[in-house]
Amino acid sequence: MSHSTEQTPERPTGQAVPTSADVARLAGVSRATVSYVLNNTSAVRISEPTRRRVREAAEELGYVPHAAARSLRAGHSRMVLLPSAHIPVGPLYSQFFHDLQWELRRLDYTVVQYGSVGLKPDEAARAWAELRPVAVVSLGEVELTEQSVELLKRSGARAVITLGTQQVPGTHSLALDQGRIGEVAIAHLIESGRRRIGVVVPEEPGLGMFSQPRLEGARRAAETAGAAAAGAGADAAGVAVVPLPLRYDEESADELAGRWRELGLDAVFAYNDEYAMLLMRALQDAGISVPEETAVVGADDLLLGRLLRPRLSTVHIDMVLGRELAELVDRAVRDTDVPPRSRRLLDSRVVRRESS
Known part of the structure; x- marks a missing residue:
């Protein structure tokens, strides 16, 4: 006897949590179509009226796709982990990270910030790996080692990208030339x-x-x-x-x-x-x-x-644009055969005004 990967647990109120099967029945489509629409799958052509009907049904029922089930079907999560900065990086870097998160979301990734204050490299890598991210983008506050990068990759991370002053083996390293x-x-x-x-x-x-x-x-x-x-x-x-x-x-x-x-x-x-x-x-x-x-x-x-x-x-x-980094993450996730490489960033020039 086969079992669906989607369970129907009871809500505290006694009402059943809606499933993709409920959405499919209300929208008059197959469960596969619901999955394609709600996961923004571009490989299958689905008409806009059908997409709209599925989304409206999901909204009416209060249905939200199950992240774990989605990860099982895809073979990996869509989570990109950003270890959150505990340093005052200033408006320039804050804008960059805002743009990066926006662009990753546009590419259908879920961005999760993780507080890593006080963690050593191996401790941080283990903590991040527990969430099974598909990619990690590290500012460099935690100085990752070759061993910690390998741990992340064994746990399912298809790409580890570092922004810092040094190249880390196994990562796509973007060196910020401070x-x-x-x-x-x-x-x-x-x-x-x-x-x-x-x-x-x-x-x-x-x-x-x-x-x-x-x-x-x-x-x-x-x-x-x-x-x-x-x-x-x-x-x-x-x-x-x-x-x-x-x-x-x-x-x-x-x-x-x-x-x-x-x-x-x-x-x-x-x-x-x-x-x-x-x-x-x-x-x-x-x-x-x-x-x-x-x-x-x-x-x-x-x-x-x-x-x-x-x-x-x-x-x-x-600075590197948030869009460029998001696209690098996406390429690295989709094509794991691309070898990690290092790239220097931060071209700098003086703008002379009155104070000098």
Whole structure:
């Protein structure tokens, strides 16, 4: 005797949970047609009036497809797991992840955010694997290992995609070149004649994965300028980069601005536009003119920076589009024979405005 994969449990009210068979009877179609319509299957041609009739019947009955049963039929889930960020990534990255989720939903994936705060790589991989996602897109806060990627794939993940600073074996790795942001900012300030340049290093937890590479990039730009000066017979020791720890609050900014002349800085790369706006206001309140006494450069090219006076110079970052990443996820899920590859992202350029 055969058994349907769809059970009919009792609701607390005593009413039976509607099934696809109920939808099929009400719509006057087969259960297969109901499945094709509600799962957005494109391989089978179904007329629009039939699709509309099935959807209306499902809505009338309050029928929702069973995710587990759907996964069994398809051989995999349609869940894409996004480990949720516990770091303040800023408007640029927030918009990117919003777009990514929207585009994945358009491709008929279910997006699930998973809080992974405090989990080690293997712990995180086991926790994610329990949900049996078809793909995992990791920002890089959890530094996945080759072993944790293999665990995810054994549990059914067809694609593991990382956005970070390193390539992880077995993943499609999108390397975010944070160092380049610091490099172009400092190169611009040096070209503007600045020689003692502060670099803001946020003290907020989790931002080190962004701020440290930007600081290293700033130092590379200073070394390059020094080497070029030495080659031209000029003073190679003319450029200094000074790390400036800063919390994202007015008290910390005011304290740093109060020591500014003692530090002898004539410019600052302020990590991003938000920290730049915070620090620039504190500098102006302390009587330090921008850009005459100190040039200020941010990053992310936020609209608000253009509304300041002076208008904020910034590093414009060409992020990968959410649509592009969603399509990469879809290709990797559909074609598991595509070998994992690495790709560098984040082309950066300075937009010079009044603050530098």
